[in-house]
Amino acid sequence: MSPPLVIKNGTVVNEDGMFKADVLVKNGIIVEVSPKIIALPEMEIIDATDRLVIPGGIDPHTHMQMPYAGEVTKDDFLRGTQAAVAGGTTMIIDFCCPDHRNGESLMAGYARWRSWADPKVCCDYGLSVAITQWRPETADQMAVITSPEFGVNSFKFYMAYEGTLMVRDDEMYRAMQECAKLRALARVHAENGSVIKEREIDLLAKGVTGPEGHTQSRPEEIEAEATNRACVLAAQANCPVYIVHVMTKGAAAAISHHRAQGSIVFGEPIAAGLALDGSHYYNEDWLHAARYVMSPPLSRDPTTPELLMKLLAAGELHLTGTDNCTYDGCQKSLGKGNFTKIPNGINGVEDRMSVVWEKGVHSGIIDPMRYVSITSATAAKIFNIYPKKGRIAVGSDADIVIFNPNATRTISAETHHHNLDFNIFEGIKCHGVAEITISRGRIVWANGQLQTVPGSGKFVPLLANSPFVFSSHEIREKKKEPRIVERLE
Ligand SMILES: NC(=O)NCCC(=O)O
Numbered sequence: 106m107s108p109p110l111v112i113k114n115g116t117v118v119n120e121d122g123m124f125k126a127d128v129l130v131k132n133g134i135i136v137e138v139s140p141k142i143i144a145l146p147e148m149e150i151i152d153a154t155d156r157l158v159i160p161g162g163i164d165p166h167t168h169m170q171m172p173y174a175g176e177v178t179k180d181d182f183l184r185g186t187q188a189a190v191a192g193g194t195t196m197i198i199d200f201c202c203p204d205h206r207n208g209e210s211l212m213a214g215y216a217r218w219r220s221w222a223d224p225k226v227c228c229d230y231g232l233s234v235a236i237t238q239w240r241p242e243t244a245d246q247m248a249v250i251t252s253p254e255f256g257v258n259s260f261k262f263y264m265a266y267e268g269t270l271m272v273r274d275d276e277m278y279r280a281m282q283e284c285a286k287l288r289a290l291a292r293v294h295a296e297n298g299s300v301i302k303e304r305e306i307d308l309l310a311k312g313v314t315g316p317e318g319h320t321q322s323r324p325e326e327i328e329a330e331a332t333n334r335a336c337v338l339a340a341q342a343n344c345p346v347y348i349v350h351v352m353t354k355g356a357a358a359a360i361s362h363h364r365a366q367g368s369i370v371f372g373e374p375i376a377a378g379l380a381l382d383g384s385h386y387y388n389e390d391w392l393h394a395a396r397y398v399m400s401p402p403l404s405r406d407p408t409t410p411e412l413l414m415k416l417l418a419a420g421e422l423h424l425t426g427t428d429n430c431t432y433d434g435c436q437k438s439l440g441k442g443n444f445t446k447i448p449n450g451i452n453g454v455e456d457r458m459s460v461v462w463e464k465g466v467h468s469g470i471i472d473p474m475r476y477v478s479i480t481s482a483t484a485a486k487i488f489n490i491y492p493k494k495g496r497i498a499v500g501s502d503a504d505i506v507i508f509n510p511n512a513t514r515t516i517s518a519e520t521h522h523h524n525l526d527f528n529i530f531e532g533i534k535c536h537g538v539a540e541i542t543i544s545r546g547r548i549v550w551a552n553g554q555l556q557t558v559p560g561s562g563k564f565v566p567l568l569a570n571s572p573f574v575f576s577s578h579e580i581r582e583k584k585k586e587p588r589i590v591e592r593l594e
């Protein structure tokens with residue numbers, strides 16, 4: 106057990122306020138937040154003068170150690186969580202992808218992910234479970250895995266990756282009905298996979314084999330159409346829905362439209378989409394272009410990143426993730442001669458906190474409180490762990506970052522902590538640096554050095570029926586009950 110820790114002279118920032126205060130941590134929990142705490146000899150002292158004291162970041166969207174198409178992502182749960190804490194993120198929600206199509210139960214897939222993650226994680230983590238096919242046993246398994254014993258409160262549906270992960274509309278609708286019943290959130294990768302497949306065949310036949318084919322196979326309206334469809338199906342099922350990696354203006358507009366109709370929809374842009382655009386796919390260096398291949402692709406419109414940040418400021422989009430899913434140059438090269446074989450995925454978990462500060466706060470679009478909201482507090486609320494996580498308050502877990510808004514760092518693969526030979530943010534200079542990261546009261550990153558212990562992170566059960574998501578559910582359900590007209594025969 107670490108010694109008690111007192112953080113002095115900093116400015117505490119929560120989503121709803123910021124104020125000067127000292128913070129006392131004992132046994133991994135925040136036990137006091139007050140104007141002046143006297144440090145005792147047995148306490149470790151952190152001087153946070155001119156620094157912000159913020160909740161550790163929660164990245165709700167990662168794929169550590171993910172097996173896909175014979176390859177496994179390079180960041181496993183050790184390197185991935187080390188990269189996370191080096192950048193000020195103290196919890197990830199990773200996607201567990203059971204091989205459900207081949208009969209693997211959701212629980213068996215979950216057990217596999219837990220066995221990979223538990224011995225390696227250096228910060229806390231939770232799981233979201235992907236359903237890749239609707240099977241006779243799926244509903245029962247969803248009920249089991251959303252029990253407190255398993256601690257899963259969201260399911261993921263892919264509307265892309267035809268033949269492997271993609272579900273049909275009827276399957277997703279059926280599963281969304283079940284999600285609503287279980288008070289679990291439906292999370293959707295929204296792209297029209299069937300049209301993409303056709304376009305890929307067409308482009309290859311026309312000789313477009315390089316990474317530029319990836320973006321041309323997925324015009325922006327492909328994402329917007331699927332986002333709209335996901336929202337429509339969710340509304341029919343009376344199921345709250347969370348759109349992962351919102352990359353385009355059209356997808357964001359579809360989310361706004363459905364929220365204005367009264368639907369419960371959350372939108373998650375990612376660090377890559379807030380900082381980069383799709384011009385990289387046309388880079389003459391094949392490997393450079395391939396490194397940015399992810400789905401949906403980075404927007405072709407260079408004004409999209411700033412607009413997505415403005416929508417986060419306006420509350421039209423809600424939280425930020427990364428989709429950290431790292432394949433190295435060797436793995437990307439498997440797609441030489443056929444862009445459809447380039448493994449999809451990019452990095453982000455280490456750089457999200459700095460990138461969002463740079464593009465959001467440093468550029469004057471959002472304030473530090475909104476920053477906390479979109480980097481931790483809203484994720485904690487959606488996934489039902491607030492205020493244990495996502496807040497600096499008495500009783501909260503001591504997942505804390507000492508953040509220096511005036512320091513700068515230039516992102517580079519030379520200095521990052523990913524198990525990756527490049528970084529998509531290479532060369533971007535960011536204001537806002539996580540100088541010290543504390544996970545459950547333990548310093549895991551300080552002075553530019555990791556102090557992590559594999560397996561010291563904990564699995565955090567995510568319980569169903571998050572009030573932030575489901576409070577109005579019953580009333581909404583009543584309003585949707587079918588009407589019967591009694592008639593005299
Ligand atoms: N996004 C991506 O390209 N790869 C990771 C898997 C997914 O989330 O679609």
Ligand SMILES: [Zn+2]
Nearest residue numbers: 294349350400
């Ligand atoms: Zn996805």
Ligand SMILES: [Zn+2]
Nearest residue numbers: 166168428430
């Ligand atoms: Zn993803």
